[in-house]
Amino acid sequence: MTISQHTQGIRRDSALPYYEQLKRLIVEQIADGTYGPGDLLPAEWQFCDRYGVSRTVVRQALGELVVEGQLNRHRGKGTFVSARPYREQFIESTVGFFEDLPSGSETVRRKVLSVQQVVPPEAVARGLDLAADEPCVVVERQRYVGTDIGSYTKHYLPTLLHPDLMRAIGDFDLERRSLYVFLDEVCGVQISSGHRTLEAVSNTPRLAKLLGAARSVPVLYIRGVGRDSTGRKVELFEAWHRGDRTQIDIDVAGPTRSAGIVDY
């Protein structure tokens, strides 16, 4: 069989399997607009012809893209590009959680309200698996998206993380850089797992003020802990988000099944 040449074809000498190369070609063509959301893709046999591969290869490529949510197939009709475009999906998987980024380019800023060293309330100490009287640093901040407040947060960090945690935090630009960057770069700690609890709660005068919102705005309350790769708890936080500006996206991945399945 002769192998036809195309500007973008499948390389027989590549280390990548054919189906993987084909996947990337298709993803590229979705990204560059060759195929738009909702468009009908060529039939499977056309991919076979065009790229000189067997139907197995084409089906594996398309099948994985279906599992990844990029495509959907209907017997007797064809294979279609999913309504939701690729880029949006990318945002989801890396952010997973966002406060209405109005024009997509709005900057996230944070205002530090206070940084204090305290002996935490007993509930916090227990939540962080700390010995009694073990001190923590509490950071209170407001998080802005654009010019509006999105949330008010309270983070507890064990002083164990750093020989002089108070000073280290003071030296760090927490307004422009995330707390997780601080933990990583300054304390050498990477959050690799954790737990979150979410609730819708009533607004209060104090919260309304901290969130720069009317009393009528609903509030989303989140408590969480983060663990490093050894499983040690390294942060505990509480966050109150403006309901009208916050939306949480959760991908319930196949095998992990980590959250969000209710037995409705």
Added chain:
Amino acid sequence: MTISQHTQGIRRDSALPYYEQLKRLIVEQIADGTYGPGDLLPAEWQFCDRYGVSRTVVRQALGELVVEGQLNRHRGKGTFVSARPYREQFIESTVGFFEDLPSGSETVRRKVLSVQQVVPPEAVARGLDLAADEPCVVVERQRYVGTDIGSYTKHYLPTLLHPDLMRAIGDFDLERRSLYVFLDEVCGVQISSGHRTLEAVSNTPRLAKLLGAARSVPVLYIRGVGRDSTGRKVELFEAWHRGDRTQIDIDVAGPTRSAGIVDY
């Protein structure tokens, strides 16, 4: 070729595809302890021999079980039952999210408000990757924990899932058994991944009534889609939960980072 007989074999005359039958056989054997967590499964060619099917069939069955998290494969070593046993996975998938189960033994009940076949709004059709005019069945329910309403839900199921979905739903005890049991047992569909979006929203007179709660009670709104192991979208839902009775727990697993990481 002669076809060997086994007490539990693959029926050539079944409506179910061979790989689906094989999947169920394997799941059964995991459930009944024939294969325990961490156990090495027979090699692919052994499944081919034992059940008289081609390797394609075996690989599709095993592949979907890997996507569903039941198995994991390692080139050169073999196919293993996932460390997390089946039952636990079931529990996790149903808990993860709960409406205050006061004494831990309160019963979950559901009241079906309506079941209708409709051509869904365009947004729902797009959300489910359905062709325009493709009908859906809409199920509206209230979910009770004990004697109080916990949530009001609206589920959309494509009629494609079953030759007579309306009748099948009518014949099923949706008040005592979950919709996911219905999808599994009646439609042969297992939800293996999905997506959720959560928001705190304002209460309204209509919602307050549907939730049996005062206007002052905050409301948690959840939209979601579920996919089967091939990635096909099989359900879409909207749920409004009483904020004072609902709490969502999310485990953010190590590498997946599927949800809940904000760059505070």
Added chain:
DNA sequence: TAGTGGTCTAGACCACGAC
């Protein structure tokens, strides 16, 4: 070296959807 899963070929027949 032997056994495993990973990839691939070149066919086949079927069920479903659109016409």
Added chain:
DNA sequence: TCGTGGTCTAGACCACTAT
């Protein structure tokens, strides 16, 4: 009726793991 994806066969060669 025809084109689509869904399922299936019976091979093949390769890369990786264990011994």
